[in-house]
Amino acid sequence: MTLLSIRDLDVRFGSRRVVAGLSLDVAAGETLALMGASGSGKTTAVLGVLGLLPAQATVSAKTATFLDAPLLESGARRFLGRGIGCIFQDPRASLAPHLRIGAQLEESLEIAGVPESSRRATATKLLEDLGVTDPARRLAAWPHELSGGLCQRVAIAMALAGNPKLLVADEPTTALDVTVAAQFLRLLSNLAKERGLSVLLISHDLGVVCAVADRVAVLHEGAVVESGPTERIVGAPSHPETRRLFAALKTESAP
Amino acid sequence: MTVALEVAGVSVTYRPGRDDAVAALRDVSLTVRRGRTLALVGESGSGKTTLARVILGLERRESGVVRVDGIDVDADPSRVPRDVRKRIQPLFQDPGASLDPMWRMRDLLIEAMDVSGSVPPSMRPARIGELLLALGLADDLLDRRVHELSGGQKQRFALARALATGADMLVLDEPLTALDPPAQRAAMDLFATLKRDRGVTTLLVSHDLDLVRTAADDVVVLYRGRVVESGPTTDVLGTPRHPYTRLLLASVMPPNPAEARRRLAALPEDDAVADPVPSGCAFAPRCPLVVDACRVATPDPKPIRDGAEHAAACPVSV
Numbered sequence A: 001m002t003l004l005s006i007r008d009l010d011v012r013f014g015s016r017r018v019v020a021g022l023s024l025d026v027a028a029g030e031t032l033a034l035m036g037a038s039g040s041g042k043t044t045a046v047l048g049v050l051g052l053l054p055a056q057a058t059v060s061a062k063t064a065t066f067l068d069a070p071l072l073e074s075g076a077r078r079f080l081g082r083g084i085g086c087i088f089q090d091p092r093a094s095l096a097p098h099l100r101i102g103a104q105l106e107e108s109l110e111i112a113g114v115p116e117s118s119r120r121a122t123a124t125k126l127l128e129d130l131g132v133t134d135p136a137r138r139l140a141a142w143p144h145e146l147s148g149g150l151c152q153r154v155a156i157a158m159a160l161a162g163n164p165k166l167l168v169a170d171e172p173t174t175a176l177d178v179t180v181a182a183q184f185l186r187l188l189s190n191l192a193k194e195r196g197l198s199v200l201l202i203s204h205d206l207g208v209v210c211a212v213a214d215r216v217a218v219l220h221e222g223a224v225v226e227s228g229p230t231e232r233i234v235g236a237p238s239h240p241e242t243r244r245l246f247a248a249l250k251t252e253s254a255p
Numbered sequence B: 001m002t003v004a005l006e007v008a009g010v011s012v013t014y015r016p017g018r019d020d021a022v023a024a025l026r027d028v029s030l031t032v033r034r035g036r037t038l039a040l041v042g043e044s045g046s047g048k049t050t051l052a053r054v055i056l057g058l059e060r061r062e063s064g065v066v067r068v069d070g071i072d073v074d075a076d077p078s079r080v081p082r083d084v085r086k087r088i089q090p091l092f093q094d095p096g097a098s099l100d101p102m103w104r105m106r107d108l109l110i111e112a113m114d115v116s117g118s119v120p121p122s123m124r125p126a127r128i129g130e131l132l133l134a135l136g137l138a139d140d141l142l143d144r145r146v147h148e149l150s151g152g153q154k155q156r157f158a159l160a161r162a163l164a165t166g167a168d169m170l171v172l173d174e175p176l177t178a179l180d181p182p183a184q185r186a187a188m189d190l191f192a193t194l195k196r197d198r199g200v201t202t203l204l205v206s207h208d209l210d211l212v213r214t215a216a217d218d219v220v221v222l223y224r225g226r227v228v229e230s231g232p233t234t235d236v237l238g239t240p241r242h243p244y245t246r247l248l249l250a251s252v253m254p255p256n257p258a259e260a261r262r263r264l265a266a267l268p269e270d271d272a273v274a275d276p277v278p279s280g281c282a283f284a285p286r287c288p289l290v291v292d293a294c295r296v297a298t299p300d301p302k303p304i305r306d307g308a309e310h311a312a313a314c315p316v317s318v
């Protein structure tokens, strides 16, 4: 079953066409990695589909559906916090500094339609499920009192509050320490397996993509140039832009 | 071989509040020989930047000694001689922090050359041209002010400025994080050239183990303010001894689907908590090899065998 389906997505800022005819599908329970050089349009495409771009952006598509419901015409925002959860690069940036963790999680639960009387218990359960020890203490904490790893788990808990079917994660490990990033990936792959969650993962880290993605779509100048199973794309990339991208990533740190 | 930088028994405690005390560094020692690159690795909050700042004479330490070319760097930042400051050039992760936003790029580079007297005036335009070319920066950026540049451009200018001083020691704190892969490669090529041609000594702070593997001769691993393992890069990253170093390496996913999945599945459950440092070995709450004795005495780094440069602070695995 196809959860998210996009055909010929275009995003323009004035006369600049940043996303140009992008098409992709995310099936139920699958993790799709969106790769591409910086500036290739990954973030813009995803924010465009979710209706999160500023007003000066023009977004259009032949079709864009989530669970067969149109996304663009009726506004994708109504799915945010319900059918679709989002995690961004810097977990700390997605938390409001002046609100305790508990209040923020409860706000996400309110958006998801959880009645007030059961929000605290649900918040505690969410953190427990994500392996957070002593959830009561974490709920009472301020964001700055938590480590990066804990912030990331809180961000995931907020994204999962509405019991989404699709999790969108834009560079979720880039700002994390390697050990914390690895635990995050483990959590993500367990969630995908246990809850049948679909994941749309934006990443430029080939190791991260190899560890969790079932399929890879490679973006170049705003369009998908190649897509397929991770083993095939990584093992035998056929498009020259894919090869160029992987070569750049593999030698990223080699002198 | 001459020692260019020596750090011995350095401790630093931050006091953010009246009753708060955060031990950022505990009894840290290391030496960097002239012309070598030493990498400081460890998770965020492990003390890497604090140590870099101590070495630069920007941070007050409670105890310990720092020597640059055999000259003591005073524990009081205001008393560090200009001569020592000039010799070491810093490059921090956030380039904005070290560049005045209103300065034009050309003036920044010229000032750096002026202060150090490293390049005679007649040679300056040529030297600036070389630096821009090496870092992939367009000439017309020279007339822009710092605040008009993108993060990546600022980082490259900060680097150009550090290099323009002609310093023989660089302290690089996560120098590549603001750069995209091609710019990272250009910067790494430049460091390699500097090392080869000018024998520049480098302290590289990074959490990117691939970068460390290719760029550093020696590695020091910090965990919660203490050195847990140190030695030649091939030894420390090739045959790690300390359980924390092993966890670090096991957490890097290789660019191969079958292998990456195997590694992810084999990963031990690990809750990297930010709670107070326990007594004894700080890694004990996360360590798969922990025994009772670990919670009593804090282990010091010991050579893995007599005379070895490779040392680890774990009696159970050494």
Ligand SMILES: Nc1ncnc2c1ncn2[C@@H]1O[C@H](COP(=O)(O)OP(=O)(O)O)[C@@H](O)[C@H]1O
Pocket (backbone or CB within 6 Å): A013, A018, A036, A037, A038, A039, A040, A041, A042, A043, A044, A045, A054
């Ligand atoms: N608000 C905006 N106005 C104009 N151009 C933008 C805006 N946001 C992004 N862009 C441009 O869109 C291109 C793609 O950006 P982005 O989607 O962030 O790429 P990626 O996520 O692959 O790094 C870039 O060239 C960027 O400069």
Ligand code: SF4
Pocket (backbone or CB within 6 Å): B242, B243, B244, B281, B282, B283, B284, B285, B287, B288, B289, B290, B291, B294, B299, B313, B314, B315, B316, B317
């Ligand atoms: S001293 Fe004990 S707790 Fe510390 S790393 Fe070694 S085995 Fe683990």
Ligand SMILES: [Mg+2]
Pocket (backbone or CB within 6 Å): A042, A043
């Ligand atoms: Mg992006």
